[in-house]
Amino acid sequence: MAVKKGEMVRAIREKLENSVEAKASDTRFPAYLFETKGEVVDIKGDYALVMFGQVPTPNIWLRLDQIESF
Numbered sequence: 001m002a003v004k005k006g007e008m009v010r011a012i013r014e015k016l017e018n019s020v021e022a023k024a025s026d027t028r029f030p031a032y033l034f035e036t037k038g039e040v041v042d043i044k045g046d047y048a049l050v051m052f053g054q055v056p057t058p059n060i061w062l063r064l065d066q067i068e069s070f
Contacts, residue, residue: 002064003048008037009067011050016066032057037070 003009011033016022022029038050041059048067051059 003040003043003067003069005040005043007040008070009040009048009050010034010036010038010070011062012066012068016062019063019066021063030057033060038067040067 011029013029013034016029016033017027032052036052038052040048041051042049043064046063046065047061048064049059049061050067
């Protein structure tokens with residue numbers, strides 16, 4: 001099932017840790033990506049912009065296959 005704008009999601013650890021994006025940057029991902037709700041605020045192509053509002057952090061672009069409904 002496709003993720004939609006406004007939906008609450010979280011990152012899938014296994015897909016994010018083994019991704020090309022992870023290998024290109026710091027692989028020490030914060031726990032809130034996997035444990036708290038994030039809201040999809042925009043979708044472009046294969047990526048979703050996710051806002052994690054429970055903690056003061058910037059929005060993050062994640063591939064659609066790296067997130068799941070929460």
